[in-house]
Each structure stands twice: as C-alpha cells, then as structure tokens.
Amino acid sequence: MKSYVIRRLLLIIPVGLMVGMVAFALIQLSPGDPATFFVSPDAPPEQLEMVRERLGLDAHIVVRFGHWLRGVLRGNLGISFHQRRPVTEVFVSAYPYTLTLAVGGIGIAILIALPVGIISAIKHNTKTDDFLRIFILVGISFPNFWLAMLLILLFAVSLGWLPSYGMVNFFEQPIQAIRHAILPWISLGYFNAALMARMTRSSMLDVLQKDYIRTARSKGLTERTVIYKHTLKNAFTSILTVMGLVAMRLLVGSVVIEHVYNVPGIGRLMVNSVSRRDYPVVQGLLLITAMMIVFINLGVDLLYALIDPRIKYN
Amino acid sequence: MPEKSDSFLLNIIYMVRKSRLMKIGVFLTLLMILLALFAPLIATHDPYRTNVRNRLQGPSRENWMGTDENGRDIFSRAIYGGRVSAIIGFNSVFFSTFFGILFGLLAGYFPKLDNVMMRVMDAMMAFKPIILAIAIMAALGPSMRNVVIALTINYTPRTARIVRGETLSIREETYVKAAISMGASGWRIIFKHILPNIVSPIIVQATYIMALAIFAEAALSYVGAGTPPPTPSWGNILADGRAFMRQAPWMTIFPGLFIMLSILGINIMGDVLRDFFDPKTNIYEQR
Numbered sequence: 001m002k003s004y005v006i007r008r009l010l011l012i013i014p015v016g017l018m019v020g021m022v023a024f025a026l027i028q029l030s031p032g033d034p035a036t037f038f039v040s041p042d043a044p045p046e047q048l049e050m051v052r053e054r055l056g057l058d059a060h061i062v063v064r065f066g067h068w069l070r071g072v073l074r075g076n077l078g079i080s081f082h083q084r085r086p087v088t089e090v091f092v093s094a095y096p097y098t099l100t101l102a103v104g105g106i107g108i109a110i111l112i113a114l115p116v117g118i119i120s121a122i123k124h125n126t127k128t129d130d131f132l133r134i135f136i137l138v139g140i141s142f143p144n145f146w147l148a149m150l151l152i153l154l155f156a157v158s159l160g161w162l163p164s165y166g167m168v169n170f171f172e173q174p175i176q177a178i179r180h181a182i183l184p185w186i187s188l189g190y191f192n193a194a195l196m197a198r199m200t201r202s203s204m205l206d207v208l209q210k211d212y213i214r215t216a217r218s219k220g221l222t223e224r225t226v227i228y229k230h231t232l233k234n235a236f237t238s239i240l241t242v243m244g245l246v247a248m249r250l251l252v253g254s255v256v257i258e259h260v261y262n263v264p265g266i267g268r269l270m271v272n273s274v275s276r277r278d279y280p281v282v283q284g285l286l287l288i289t290a291m292m293i294v295f296i297n298l299g300v301d302l303l304y305a306l307i308d309p310r311i312k313y314n
Numbered sequence: 315m316p317e318k319s320d321s322f323l324l325n326i327i328y329m330v331r332k333s334r335l336m337k338i339g340v341f342l343t344l345l346m347i348l349l350a351l352f353a354p355l356i357a358t359h360d361p362y363r364t365n366v367r368n369r370l371q372g373p374s375r376e377n378w379m380g381t382d383e384n385g386r387d388i389f390s391r392a393i394y395g396g397r398v399s400a401i402i403g404f405n406s407v408f409f410s411t412f413f414g415i416l417f418g419l420l421a422g423y424f425p426k427l428d429n430v431m432m433r434v435m436d437a438m439m440a441f442k443p444i445i446l447a448i449a450i451m452a453a454l455g456p457s458m459r460n461v462v463i464a465l466t467i468n469y470t471p472r473t474a475r476i477v478r479g480e481t482l483s484i485r486e487e488t489y490v491k492a493a494i495s496m497g498a499s500g501w502r503i504i505f506k507h508i509l510p511n512i513v514s515p516i517i518v519q520a521t522y523i524m525a526l527a528i529f530a531e532a533a534l535s536y537v538g539a540g541t542p543p544p545t546p547s548w549g550n551i552l553a554d555g556r557a558f559m560r561q562a563p564w565m566t567i568f569p570g571l572f573i574m575l576s577i578l579g580i581n582i583m584g585d586v587l588r589d590f591f592d593p594k595t596n597i598y599e600q601r
Contacts, residue, residue: 014433015433015436015437015440018433018434018436018437019437019440019441021437022437022438022441023449026449026450026453027449027452027453029453030452030453030454137578137581137582137585138574138578140581141525141574141577141578141581142574143529143532143533143570143573143574143577145532145533145536145552146552146566146570146573146574149552149555149556149559149566149570150566150567150570152559153559153563153566153567157559157560157563164559249442252442252445253442253445255444255445255448255533255537256444256533256536256537259536259537260556267445270445270448271448271537271538271539274448274449274451274452274539275452275538277452282449282452285445286441286445286446286449289441289442289445290437290440290441290442291440293440293441293442294440
C-alpha cells in the first residue's frame with residue numbers, strides 16, 4: 001500500500017508537467033495580443049512594445065515557459081493582466097463561491113441518488129422501478145443550464161420565492177447565501193444524482209444476484225439487514241467511483257451553472273478571463289483545475305483500499 | 315435478452331423489436347436527424363429574417379414557438395439549430411473515433427509507444443472538458459469548425475483508452491498469437507483480428523460521445539464560446555432567451571426541449587446497446 005501511494009504520487013510529476021505544457025502552449029499560441037488591452041488603439045508602436053516587455057510577452061516561448069514553470073513550482077502563477085494581482089489570489093477569492101455550490105450540489109445528489117438507486121434495485125422490474133428509471137434517464141439527459149433556466153422561470157420569475165441570480169459569501173451571510181444557492185444546487189444536483197442513482201441501481205442489482213445474498217436470506221436474516229449490511233456495503237465501491245467523479249466535476253467549478261446564476265466562482269472567472277484574454281488567469285485555472293482532478297482521482301483510489309479490503313495494490 | 319448476431323444491423327433490429335425503451339430511443343434520434351436533414355422543408359420561416367414589429371411574440375398559429383427579440387421565428391431557428399448540433403455532433407464523433415482508434419491501436423500494439431501516449435492521454439483527461447474546450451475556443455476563435463476541433467481534442471483520449479485496453483487483451487488471445495507465429499504482419503493482425511473485435515465497445519462509446527458533443531456545443535454556445543451568432547444553435551438561442559426570461563419564457567422553454575429530447579434519445583440507445591453487447595462495462599462520462 002505504501003509503495004503504491006508513493007508510486008502514484010511520483011506519477012503525478014510527468015502528468016503534471018504535461019498538463020502544464022498543454023495549459024501553457026494552448027494559451028500562448030493563441031492569436032491576439034493582450035498588450036493591446038493596455039494601450040489606447042491609436043498609441044504609437046513603441047508604447048505597445050514597452051507594455052509587451054513589461055508583461056514579459058517579448059521573450060521566446062520556451063523562455064517564457066521555463067519562467068512560468070519556475071514560478072509555478074514556487075506557487076507563483078503570475079499576475080492577472082486584468083485585476084493586476086496574483087493569479088493565486090484571484091483564484092482564492094473566487095473559489096469559496098464554487099465550493100459553496102459544489103458542497104451543496106454533492107449533498108443534494110447523494111440525498112436523491114441513494115434512495116432512488118436502492119429503491120429502484122429492490123423493486124426491480126416493477127412500476128416503481130420503471131418510474132425511477134425514467135427519472136434517472138431524464139436526469140442524465142437534462143442539460144443542466146436549461147434546468148437552471150427553468151428553475152429561475154418557476155421559482156424566481158413566476159413565484160418570486162428565491163433570488164434568480166447572484167451569490168453572497170457563505171461565511172458572512174449564511175442564510176442569504178443558502179437562499180441564493182438553492183436553485184444552483186438543484187441544477188447541479190439532478191444530473192449528478194441521476195448518474196449516481198444509475199450506478200447505485202446497477203451495482204445493487206449485481207450484488208443482489210450473488211450467492212452470499214441468497215445464503216443470507218436463507219439464514220433468515222431480515223430483508224433490512226440483507227439490503228443494508230450485505231448488499232449496499234458490497235455495492236459501495238462502484239458507487240464511490242461515481243461519487244468521486246461527481247465530486248471532481250463539481251469541485252473544479254461548473255462553468256455553465258455559474259454563468260446562468262451569475263455566481264462569481266472559478267467557472268465564471270474562466271469565461272470572463274478568456275474573453276478578456278487574461279492569459280495568466282486562464283493558464284493558472286487550467287493548471288489548478290487539472291491538478292485538482294489528478295489529486296481527487298488519487299484520493300478516490302486510496303479510499304477504495306480503505307473501504308474494500310479485497311483490493312490490494314502492488 | 316440477447317440473441318447476438320454477427321451483423322450489427324441485425325442486432326439493432328432485434329433490439330428495436332424486443333425493447334420498448336429502444337423503440338423510444340431510435341424514434342427520438344431518427345426524428346432529430348430527419349428534422350436536421352429536412353430543415354429547409356420543415357422550417358416555417360427564414361431563421362435569419364428579422365421583423366422588429368413582430369418581436370417577442372408568444373406562440374401562435376403563425377409562430378408555433380413564438381419569436382425572439384429580433385422577431386425571428388423560434389421554431390425555425392430551433393430546427394436549423396438542430397442542424398448545427400447534428401453537424402458538430404457527427405463530426406466530433408467521426409474525428410474523435412478515428413483518432414481514438416488510431417492512437418489506441420498504436421499504444422496497445424506497440425509497447426514502446428504505449429507509455430508516452432498514455433501519459434499524454436492522462437494529461438488531456440485531467441482537464442475538465444468544458445474548461446479545456448473554452449480554452450481551445452479562446453485560442454482558435456469562435457466558429458463551428460473550431461467547436462469540432464475542441465470537442466475532438468476532448469473526446470479522443472476517451473476512445474483511445476478503450477481501444478488500447480481492448481487491444482491489449484485481444485493481443486494476448488491464442489488466435490492472435492497463432493497468427494503472429496504464422497508470420498502475419500502487424501497491420502494484418504490489427505485489421506483482421508483486432509479491429510473487428512472492438513467494434514461494439516467503440517460504437518457504444520460513439521453514442522455517448524454524440525450525446526456529450528450535443529450537450530457541449532449547446533453549453534459552449536450558451537456561454538458565448540461556441541457557434542457564433544447569427545447562425546442559430548440551440549445554445550445561443552437559449553443564451554438570447556436569458557435576457558428576456560420575464561417577457562418571453564418561450565425563448566427558454568422550447569430550444570431546451572430540443573436539446574433534451576435529442577440527448578435522451580441517444581442516451582437510451584447507448585444504454586440499450588451497452589447492456590446488449592457487454593452488461594459488465596459501465597461508461598460514466600464527465601460533462
């Protein structure tokens with residue numbers, strides 16, 4: 001186990017390097033000169049050249065990559081062109097909003113998915129199962145930003161119960177934050193709940209056919225014990241895989257949902273930075289989100305080993 | 315349920331006859347394809363023609379799904395938007411499947427290439443698809459062709475991984491070893507033995523990519539990084555509707571319905587196909 005962890009940690013180095021290269025190359029090779037944003041359109045070329053030099057845009061791309069990489073290793077992702085402060089600071093100030101959405105979205109997804117998946121599996125091939133399967137299929141196919149817009153139409157525009165957009169800091173005004181977050185949470189939660197419920201259902205069905213479940217039943221155990229102690233516990237590794245995927249997707253920010261609800265999280269920051277050609281922020285966000293995904297993946301893999309003693313890593 | 319036949323088409327016909335769900339999936343998918351193919355015949359109006367006097371009108375006999383802020387007919391725009399989705403979807407599926415098979419076969423068949431190629435694929439898959447797509451669109455500029463490029467870059471590693479895995483396991487089969495010992499060339503083995511055996515997982519994967527691509531195109535256009543206006547796309551019609559939700563909810567309701575029904579149809583087909591070909595595999599994709 002220990003050597004597995006070390007090997008997985010070492011593997012992060014080449015993947016991280018590759019991620020960095022892609023993030024850097026993609027943005028640096030794109031057309032358009034960000035220096036033009038800092039001078040008036042009729043400015044003399046010398047002034048443009050000066051700005052370019054100040055932003056470090058005049059050096060060769062390899063030199064710039066080396067420079068950027070050295071900074072990254074020291075935790076310095078550069079300075080945002082637009083906000084004129086470090087990219088890490090820009091990220092840190094946007095992330096709490098994304099985190100608020102992610103935690104609630106994951107919570108709602110789990111709250112819906114587990115009962116739906118379990119009931120659908122227990123009631124396999126009944127009317128209830130049919131209904132829940134449709135609920136799942138529709139959830140997987142429902143574009144989340146469309147759901148978001150429909151929710152705004154219903155709960156904000158028609159009924160006026162909830163605010164339609166914007167977000168406040170959870171740590172400063174928790175109740176207002178929750179009111180703002182309910183619709184985004186549901187928008188994020190439904191698709192992910194459907195995904196998780198589908199996995200819960202299929203892996204429960206898989207386990208329910210096993211011999212040891214028949215044995216457990218023939219021993220006279222209550223159905224409750226059979227379902228929760230024997231089936232759910234054994235189905236849990238595959239459910240955890242999807243939970244890992246869901247957590248990963250939400251923790252790196254939902255671009256469209258933040259866009260619909262005007263939440264100033266990292267998804268919206270990404271879209272805004274792209275349109276402002278704020279290269280350092282776009283690069284930084286590409287790198288940070290990709291590395292988050294790499295680490296969450298590692299975390300999920302290690303969790304397996306804790307939950308399922310049958311898994312041995314060599 | 316299965317009575318597997320060697321012919322893929324026979325299998326599909328069998329599934330449609332046996333499964334009610336598959337009937338719904340095939341019906342929705344065919345409907346969307348027909349609407350896209352015959353858009354000029356079906357659309358009731360010119361999707362580009364503005365008519366300011368007729369702006370933000372609700373659904374009526376003249377404009378079935380109402381009009382937008384420029385007085386353009388939503389129904390006609392949605393039908394033409396389906397064309398955009400279909401074109402981008404099919405192209406993304408084609409190219410990502412083509413490159414996915416190519417890279418997957420190379421990595422799976424030539425161990426020397428495997429490590430390098432798979433590390434690159436790992437790195438590509440570490441990016442969140444929509445974030446990577448937005449960055450690519452920023453680099454290339456907004457156009458339909460560039461959406462296809464962005465989505466192809468996103469989905470190729472997924473197919474490549476599956477093809478590589480299958481190739482690795484088929485390479486160990488006795489019949490392949492026998493063919494190698496008889497002196498068959500690498501290409502012959504790839505084309506005669508490996509490719510025919512990986513067709514079904516690739517097709518299942520392709521249906522999911524189609525659904526993902528339709529969603530991704532709509533999402534990209536919605537945030538303004540996809541199909542550029544005035545070309546109608548389901549995503550940018552919805553984006554237009556965002557500002558007029560109070561006055562013109564039909565701009566929000568109808569185009570989204572098109573997106574959902576087409577993704578639903580494809581997802582149903584994908585699920586039934588997957589259960590049929592390989593009940594054990596589960597492909598859970600990221601959006």
